[in-house]
Each structure stands twice: as C-alpha cells, then as structure tokens.
Amino acid sequence: MTGGTAMNSHRASPPSPLPAGRFASALAVAAVLCAGLTGCSEDRLAGVCDVVLDGSGSSEPKTGFDAEQRVRAQLPRQLFQAGCRTVTFEPITGASRSAYCTADDVDLDPDAAGNLDRPALRNTRRGLAVQRAGELLGCVRTDQREVPGSDVLGGLWRAAEERPTGGAGYHLIVFSDFMATDPKGGDHPLNLYEDDLSTPEKRRAIIERLAADKRIPNLSGVRLVTIGYGTLQGRDPVAFPAFDAFWKELLKDKAHCPVEPKKV
DSSP, X not given: OOOOOOOOOXXXXXXXXXXXXXXXXXXXXXXXXXXXXXXXXXXXXXXEEEEEEEXXXXXXXXXXXXXXXXXXXXXXXXXXXXXXXXXXXXXXXXXXXXXXXXXXXXXXXXXXXXXXXXXXXXXXHHHHHHHHHHHHHHHHHHXXXXXXXXXXXXXXXXXXXXOOSXXXXXXXXXXXOOOOXXXXXXXXXXXXXXXXXXXXXXHHXXXXXXXXXXXXXXXXXXXXXXXXXTTTGGGOTTHHHHHHHHHHHIIXXXXXXXXXXXXX
C-alpha cells in the first residue's frame, strides 16, 4: 500500500533465545547437514499478515481498550507465531472502505547479501511493523478527513480485498473491540451501541440486512485473530452473550470465516 508517512525502525524484544550451548550445537549440526547437501537454502518466511486497526474512540484508554498498548504488547508475538513475511495495514474509521490514512507494507524477511543474522533482522522488522501500526492509529485519530466511528465490516472488507493470490497464507490480526458504528452505512447503518441484539430473530434480521446491502466481506480461508474483541461488552454479563452471538453468526454464516472471534 502507499501513502504512509515516513517511518523509522523500532526494535521489539526478540523471542527468548536458546541457551548458548544448545544454540551453538544447533548451528554446528545445521552447518554439517547443509555442507552435505547440494543447493541447501535457509528457510524464509511466507504469506501475509494484514493488521486491521480500530482508531475509533472505543480504542482509546479512557473510553475502552488501549489499542496502541495492545499493538506494542501483542503484535510482535502474533507476527512471529504467524510466520508471515509481509505485513499490510488497514484502518477502521467511521467509513473504513473510503478511509484516507494508510501505511506502507513491511517485509519481515527482506533479501540481503552476505553473512546475515536473519532472526535479528526479522525481529527489527517486526519492531518497524509496530511503529507503522502506531502511526496509522495516530493518523486515523487526527486526520480531519476521516469519519468518526468504527466501521468494522468496512475494515474487514478492505483486508479481504488485499488477500494474496496463489494460495499464500493469509492472517487477519484485528485490533478492535468490535463495537461497530458506521454513520455512513447508507440506509441501514450499523450501531451496536443502540441496535437490539436481544433475540436470535433480531440478530438475524440485522445480519440479513447487512448481507442484502453487500456489506459483509468473504473471509473464507482467513486465519483470524481478534485482539480487544468484546472488551466493552465483556463487562456486561447480560449484553455480551448477544453481542458475541451476533458476530459469531455473521462471521460464520455470511463471511464464511473458519475461525470464531474470541477474546485475546
């Protein structure tokens, strides 16, 4: 993607290393094995992680979950576990599909010549991804062109449009409480602060309306991680089950997502 602001590298804490003796032994064994093989090559990362970031008021510390703190604390680990090579970014605003703020992609495993400490390079690049995510959140909150609100479906739609071809792994890492409010949602805006989700029939009616308006993306085959999901509603033992049932039904039945949302 293009249009991101200038970014500087930021180093995140690397995964815990092996003890020195075990690490040296592992390197020695790898060197012996590689020496006996023709065309031996190092493993490289593959696939894409698309980081979807909710910049609405509910993602600020005073009014909801702290999105920036969650990004700093959890994004490096999520990227490491996913094993993806490319990190892309999508904003959630009040009109996500027409949002102005963007951030440049990050290659976590760039090509480089010479004797290279590739784990250290990847760790540094994960730090750069954290920095770009923080800057995108800052842009969404301060750019006067952005529509206030939390168009979660629009953010997921943007991510679905970025899905790579060729069967490469595709991970969606969504930082949002999923309290959707999209004032620009046409004749049928979604507002989970006010919409009645109290019965299966009422939830189904809202989902069918969104599907008829072609606002639900196709997330089939996507590996979904939801960070911050239900943070606000989770405080209410009465409201959360209906909220959770709504999103699980929408994502499974209409978005065809193989992974249920859950608190992370």
